[in-house]
Amino acid sequence: MSDNGSNGAGVRTALVVGGGVAGPVAALALRKAGITATVYEAYPTAADGVGAWLGLAPNGLAGLAVVGADAAVRAVGQPVPGMVMADGAGNRLAGFGGFPELPATLAMPRDRLFRALTDHAVAEGVRFVYDKRLVAAEETADGVTAHFADGTSATGDILIGADGIRSTVRTVIDPQAPAPEYGGVLSFGGYAAADSGFDVEPGAMYFAFGRAFMGYWRGPDRLIWFAGLPADTPPSPADVAQTPATEWLARLRELYAGHVPGEQLLRRTSPDDLMVVGRMERMPSVPHWHRGRMVLLGDAVHAPSSSSGQGASLAIESAVELARCLRDLPTPGEAFAAYERLRRPRVEAIGRNAAAVNRVKAGKSEHAPAFPAPEEMLRPLHFHRVEWEEKVTVDVSA
Template sequence: MTPVRTALVIGGGIAGPVTALALRKAGIDATVYEAHPAEQDGGAALTVAPNGLNALELIGAADAVRAAGRPVPGMVMGDGKGNRFAEFGGLPGLPASHVLARADLNRVLHDHAAANGVRTEYGKRLTGAEETAGGVTARFDDGTTATADVLVGADGIRSTVRGLIDPAAPDPEYTGLIGLGGFASGSGVTPDPDLMYFAFGARAFLGYWGMPDGRVAWFSNIPEPDAAAAYASRTTPPAEWLERLRALHADDDPGAALLRHSGAEDLFVLGGIDIMPPVPRWHRGRMVLVGDSAHAPSPSSGQGASLAIESALELARCLRDLPGPSAAFTAYENLRRPRVEAIAAAAARTNKEKSAGGPAGPVDPERMFGFVQRFRVDWDERVTA
């Protein structure tokens, strides 16, 4: 029986409520502390892949996530001229990936956590933490503190907890790509509702899929070697960005049509896309990292949310089965690090292909996605050191 009975979960994004739910399933009382004063609206769309949905089944949240999103089981990869070089309808035996807005996923997970007894405290920005032999105390910028047996850093790619665990921890790295997205209406482009399309254009990459209301959602990745320019891109007026996007995709099919029928009012600019390089230390003492604070692959992986969900369940398993934080955190890292770093490396290769106009060779869906999407967290298997 684990001696860990309570946990502070720092960060109320995707990893935070899932971690708290997983810990409760393991018999550990967890409270989420979120820096912002309320749930955050806006943000881009994301994919919860089959492996993420399978992990969500373990905490009873999969149905709510499916209801908030749209199933898109298949994928088409092609060039900017409309030529296709790979198409598949999903891997046999797996549920369909679901696409939904990040804000909707956050809302669904927080609602499910609250309904299952997880408390979230907003306006709690972490400033420091002190460990004792029997626990860890978090300090927040409003002058309050909270104490528990362990502290979990689910506070994202710019994690405060990561710096507390290791002041020499690396910072996020820029991928060389700027991310933008929007919606097209009346473009004449009618995607198959069961497919997501990825077009490697000569000057920029475009992904798109059909919406239930007839619009086409799209996102573009633009190569930009200057990191400072990429981060400054958030301040560029949307109308100016839209003109630039139309020029970059002017020779692309159907990119040109989609951009002509998109409005600046619907454009969102993610700016420079960052990833986490390998993080040397995932834990120290009674503190540990989960989700993007430990492993944030490029969005090209389609796995950021799903890997965070998997890691939350695996961390809870380890704390459930092993005697004390040190053994549990070590086992958790050993379980997770090889997988997340392999997926991050594959996504980095995809980023290079986006800048180069597409894959250099044939695409084998099972080889590319099987290892990633067929993974299942085995909650009933006991973790051993």
């Protein structure tokens, strides 16, 4: 398929609401499909400093390669190809060095990923408009108009809601759409001194389950960790933000007393090096992914929670798949239906698996989950590809 050619759905312009991960990738993929996309972001500037660390798996990198953004992202990521499963007593349960035929998973701060994708998209000619918070959208027979909080509006052939787990577009499409589902855990991250008294193999991500869960790996100059604090009734975002880091750190140290290596990592973490991420959430099954000329993308429709390690990668896959469907099918409605059929089974299965892990992190089980071998668990995740060069021929009536 040639780049920037005509597309089957007759779509020339797209409004992309949200400039995180899914939005810039969607705009790049749409451009490759011959559709001009403008990204509207609620923040007044690019979302620098937003969020903690994340992992970008080989399947996500493959999606970025389709739109030519993989090199830009590799430049800001740390390769972490391996994984080690352990229990909270320090016993190694399983290890995996990564698939030799695939690139390594990359770890990076979320804001660096945002910036790399935005800078690459701008360099490729994608237009970004900031301080545009969507408040409403209305359709006509041949277009859709987005209305923003500052009183301005924009019109395009389609509107794509890539506006995150608290998506406004989701409620415009369906006022009865479900809200994010709380996983019973408050998420934290932090940095500890590299000489914390135990061995951490470079290039390996460690997952230590037990009465409490902690993940960690060796960064360029220190250890980086992420952990959960079970809470049946979550505090409000305002209460989370107003609680001093010293108090959160004290509660984490109490919970992880006796945990290997959580106790040592937390002892070597200062309040200034604590990242308070907030409630661990996921999207339950969303009944309506699209309506008319509007469609949902990424976390707005299938946020699997950070326990999956797949949130950003799935958003990238979906962005490429959506553009491919718009390229090949005759109307937006048929393209959106095909996109949903191609994506829903995969993303919901991954979300259900992450929910099971969340129950362990929430303290509902004192034992490490009975995971399959890492190779078996990761193969269907990491080897998945959206075949851009193949024509979409999904039977949406089935």
